[in-house]
Each structure stands twice: as C-alpha cells, then as structure tokens.
Amino acid sequence: MIGSGQSTVERGTEGLASAPWRDGRGARGVVWGMLAGVLLGGWGARGQNPPMMDPLMSLMLSQPRIDITSEVRATATFDPPLVAPGEVAIYRITFNALEESIDLGDKLPAPADLEIQQGARGQMLQMLGGSLVPLSGINFRVRPTKEGAFIIPAFTAMVYGKPVEVPAARVDAVANAPGSRRRHQLVLELTETNLYVGQPTPARVYLAGTQTGVVLPLSQVQLTGKGFLVDQGTTGQRIIQITRDGVSAPTFVYDTTLTPIESGNLSCFAQAFTSGLQLSGPVVVSGQMMLQGGLPSNALLESDPLAVSARPLPREGELPGFTGGIGIFVLEIPKLATNSVQVGEPVRLSVTVRAVQGNLARLVPPAPPRSPDWQILNPSSENAPPQLIQARGFTTFDYTLVPLNTGLTSTPSIAFSYFNPKAGRYVDATIRSAPITIRGSAVPWDSAILSATGTPPPTNEPDLRLSDLTANQGRASMSLLPAQSTGWFALGQLLPGGGFLGLWLWDRRRRYFERHPEVLLRRRARRALRKDRRAWKRAAREGNAELFAATAVRAMRVGCAPHYPAEPRALVGSDVLDVLDATEPSDRTREVVRKLFSATDAARFAGEGGPQAELLKFEPDLEQVLEQLEARL
C-alpha cells in the first residue's frame, strides 16, 4: 500500500514536470493529475500500518524501572543484640542497592574479641512507586569470645562507586543473657544427613510465626553451600501449624529436595528474605493464621549451618540396568496395551513405579535391551510436572515394542535396578516379561525393513551357540604385542644383518690383499719385527749376549725381507746394509751390523763360543737400525 501511494505521487509529479503549459488540455490534465495524486496518496497513507516493535525490546520496556538513582542508605543491626559469650549473633547490613554494586572492603572494622564469619548474601526487588527498588542484605555470623559490649563502628562502603556510610552497631555479651534468641529464627531440617552421592533427601526450611498466630512469609528461599544440587522442580510452600519446644504456632514451611553430588563432609545453610504479603508462588494454607499488613520489613534471615556427610556409591554389587535411582522403589506388573499383535505392529508396555523413598520425578527409565526378535524404542518419560509426580507417588515408563518374528510368547525382560540406601546395596527390579501372542500373518513392509536392518535372516547360517572349552592350549606367544613392535625384534635383526655385513667386509679385505700382496708382506714383516724387537730388548735386559745377537739379526732379516724375494733366513748382513743405504747409515752403524752378523755366523757355522758380552753395548745403535728398517716397511 505504501508503494502504490508513493508511485501515484511520483506519476503525478512526472506529469507536472512534463506538462505543456501552453496547451489548455494539458493544463487540465495537470490539475486532474495533481488532484488524483493527492487523493490516492492520502488513501495510501491511511492504509499504512505503524512499524512493529521488536518483541524482546517491548518486553524489556514493559518491565518496571529498577531504581538505582535514589540515595543509597545502609542499616546495620545485630540479631539478637544481646547474647552470651560464645553464642552466635547475626550482624546484618542492608542496602537499598543492587548486590553486585556493593563493596564492603577487605575486612570489617570488628573488635578483636568478636569472631566474624561470612554468612548469607542476597538481593530482592520491592515494587515501590512504580519502580523496582533493590534491597540487598549481607550477613555475618559473629561470636563474642568474652563478656562486654562490642561495637562495630561506622565505616564506609562503596556502592555504585560512591561512598556510603554504614552506621555503627552494638552487641552486648552477657553471661546468662536472658532470652538471647534471634527475633526470627530460620530453621533448616534434612530428613537424613548421612547420604550417598546422588541420593535425594527432602529438605525443609521453616520460619515459625508468633504464638498469636502472625506468620511471616518468606521469599527468595535458597540453600547455600557447595557440593549439592537443589531440585527446584519439587519445591512447595505451605503454612501449617507446627509444635516446637512445646509451643504450637503457624509456621511458613518451604519444602525442597537436596541431592549431594560430591562425596565428603558438606555444609549448607538456608537463607531467605521476610517478604510480608509479597508472596512468591502458590502457598498452601491449613489452619488459622494471620498475615501482617502494611509495608513489610524485608530482612535477610539465615539458618545455622547443617553438616551433611556424603559417601560415594559402592562399586561392587552393581546390577545391570542401574540408572542412578537411589531410594526404595516398587515396580508394578508391567501392562501391555494389547496381548495379541501382528508381526511389525507396535505395542506399548507400561510399567508403573512407586516410591517408598526417593525422587520419582528424576528416576531415569532403563535402556531397552537389544534383541533380535524385538525392536524396542527408547522409553518415553512422563510430561507431568515433577511436583505432580512426586505428590501422586508414582511414575510410568512407557516402552514401544515391535515384534520382528512370529512364535514369540512373551516380551523381553528389561534389566533395571536401584540402590537402596537403607540396606546399602543394589536391588534388582528387572521389568518382567509380559505374555503376548504374535500373530504370524504376512510381514508388513515396515517390519521387513526392521528385520533387514537388524540381524540378517539365518537362512544358511549354522546354529550359533557357545562352543565347549578347548583341550589344547595352542602355541604360546611371548606377548600380545606384535613382534615387530618390540625392541628385541629389532635387535634380533642385527644378528643376521651384522653377520652378512661382516662377511661382506671380510670378502672385501680378502680381495684387496689378493690384489696387493706386498701390503700383506709388509704388514706381516712389521708384526714379526716388533715381536723380535721385544725379544731382543728382553735379552739385552737379561745380559744374554748370545740371545741378544740372534734376536737382533733375526729382527734385521725380518725387517729387510719384504725388499727381497728371498726368505728372511737367507739374508746376510750386506743385504741389510743395502737396504739401509737409502738412509745413509754411519760407519758405526755399518760396523754394528757387520759385527752382529759375524758373531752369529761364527756361533752358528764355526762352532765358536757365544758372542762376546761387548756386543751388548751396541744396543743404542741397533735400536736406531731397527727403527730405520721399520720406517722403510
């Protein structure tokens, strides 16, 4: 509609711009065009809808304003103002500001003999004058250790980044203080404090009214602590008559369920605001009671801490089908929607579970078993509110079963178990089979698909059953690890590898010596020369001139042998001197060589006595000769 109006105006404008002013017909057309454009434009504007606002923005704008601009005031009180030494009082500070904006500093300026401990901390919003006024309460548990008056002086807190003065407050500690009770004592009670992890236990928070029947309703009730869950789905509020310490009074009761999720010693306490007539949620009232009118005095109350011991569930003895249910449950006989179905036709199996103890609303149905004869869909949970399930005391598991074969006479049993905390053991609560008749008519098409996706039809498959034990151990293996992944396997490969490498190197060396026999000769000669040289030195040390001469000559022969094609024994002194000629030996050296050969020849061939001892003095010269011979090898 907007578009049509605009286009009409544009067409009218174009007509005006292109009008032949001198033509009377054209002038009439312009006037009619302008009139039509104005009329149609107005009609188009009438049909135009106002722009739609973002729903989220609308919701936000519809909420009352939170007052954070008013002057922030703080109050500080002790509850009760008179206690005995060692008793606990609550030091309560209240601000008309948002809780997150409050900064009290690191430490309160408390007297030394006043033990102080952090308590509850909370916030609520009051509807005043068309806006929501925040109210934040911060509690501390204080305990005077001796008699006297204890004053926490006025101090400055930062709120919204601005300083706000918290007034001074006084508590008196007097022995045998009369009536040293808090004005409003919030009480937290648990049915059991010795629990298993995951075991839900009912928790009750209550605030007794006055004997005259005046009740103080609570709001923002919460359990504070670590290591447990509070089931908000099972909460309820009541005002009932409760007799306590012999006095009956109407009492505001808040019921919920607490579940430890950590093992060990846990601690928790309840906190709540007194709310006057400003009730949050439905409250069931029984008996006579009175509610005080007027503006409520919203105070943050808290109970004494309660210790809870949580143990982990035992591992041993866990039964199949355990889904975390802790309590005492009773299963009724499972009911089938019908007891005669065709193959492929779904049938509903309903199991009703009643609770003697435990949280029915959070009970998880067991997973269906896998069966080749049945297609079982996952169980559907009830859509009823948890409060209703808990109140009526039973819940129902619904399974949808589809028979895949004929000849079945009962539904499969479904393993289910729960943990009984009283007995400290798991209890078998298997959902029993229900008798059923499966009519063996033609298999519907969808059932055929289910059969095809499951186990293939056992047409030629042999009858499968568990075999008997094997009498033969079989060939043992060192380990399940593959051999090639072990270190010893790699080391084992070094043996043949090293063997083949050694063989190849030996062959290579052998072939080298075959091509270069002189290398081998010189190497052998060098080895023999060193050996004879050692023997010669030994003879020199012992002073054995005969052996000295013989070993010296033998060493010289061995050292010269590679230079001649002859046997070392056939060499004579001149042969040695010929070899030494290359080193230009001195006359003394020549004489030493000649004398040694002469002495040994004489001893060998002429049968003369052994060489004279004077030969031993040639040792340094001979040492030089042998070094020269070795150097030439």
Next chain:
Amino acid sequence: MKTCGGFKRTGRILVGVALLGFCAEVRGDAIAELFHQGVEAYRSGNYTGAVSAFQAAADLAPSGGIMQNLGNAEWQAQQVGPAVLAWERALWVDPLERSARANLRFARKAAQLESPQLAWYEVVSTWLPANAWGWLASVSLWIAVGVVLVPHVFRRPKAGWHQAVSALALTLLFLSLPALVGVHSRARVGFVIAKDTPLRMTPTEESQFLGRMASGDPGRVLRIRGRYALIRTPRATGWVENVQFSTVSGRL
C-alpha cells in the same frame, strides 16, 4: 691357564643355557597347571575361578586355546566385553582358532554387538598370527640378501635356483608389507570392557557424555591422554577411561 679360562667361560654359558631351559620348563608347567585348574573350575560351574586361572595363564604366555577358554569363562560369568576381547585376542594370536571365531559370531548376535570395521590390509593381516608377519618379512629379507651375497663371497657360480629363491623371498617380503601395516593398525582396535561406558566429549571427569557404549562394542584408539583414550567408534569419536577399554594387543 688360557685353556682353563676358556673351559670356565664355556661352562658358564652352558649353565646359563641350562638355567634358561629349566625356567622355561617350570614356566610351561605352571601354565599347564593353571590351564588345567581353569578347565576344572569351568566344568564345576565356578566361572569366576575359571576366569582367574585362565587370565593368570594368559598373563604368563597368551595362546589361542587359553584365550578361547578365557572368553568362554568370561561369557558364562556375564562379562560380555571381556569375553569378546578374549576371543578377539585368541584370533589375534591364532587365526585358525575356529571356536573363537564361532563364539564371536554367537556373542555378537546374542548381544547385538557390531564387529570392528577393518581395512583391506587389516583383513589380510588376519590370515596369519600377528607375530608371523614380522618374522615372515624378516626371514624373507635375509634369505634374499643371503642368496645374493653368500655365493659371491664364496666364489660360487650364480645358479638359476639362487635367482629363483631370491625372487621368491623378495615377493614374500613385498606381500607381507601391507599385512605388517595391517597388524600395526589392527593393534589399536579394542573393545569396551565395562558396562554402559560413557563416551565423553573431553578427557575430563566432568565432561559431557556423547553417549554410552555397550560392553563389547568395538573402537579404535586414536590417542591417549592421561587416564583417558580417544577412540573412534562406528558412530562417534570420543574419550573413554582407559580402564573401560582394552585393545587386542594389550597396549591399553
């Protein structure tokens, strides 16, 4: 003196070999005794005792027969996952163990479990025991090397059969290489051994569960971090606790 030292050394070696042989004999006797105890316990209906005895025997020296019987005992003790694992290990050690193969078919049908999905080279690796492929490749390699090297070293003329043996050995070597890879990757295949094992998104205790796996479901270990292993199953990939999952090669 030198001769005396040589005798001493030889004597020590002989004593060592005799001790090793004695230990092996004692170990074999212990395994046989445990195997017998397991069979007796199974026959008398004491399946837990049978599991203990067969497990102890398998810890000493795993064999196809011991693993097959261990699987039977675990199955009778309602331990589906450990039974499947034991039968798979029986086939890992000895692929010719027919009873284990039949029992696996039976167990998977009864408990509606899936078989692990294997690649072609992993299927090839199932034809022989896992250890056999390594030895086959090793022996083939050294035979090929030896047939080429030894005649050359000892200056024997190259014969036709030398070349035939060398070609055969090299063929066996190359054929066994894919199977070796298959054994290596199949060693990471494992099975869930605990009931309703949670498959976690992260390796932490507080992790979100992706789902739960039935005892005996297959998976493949991709990575291990601390006490968690990242496994890939036919449906999802996630982390399980090491104690709830075990591979056929016992690496986890």
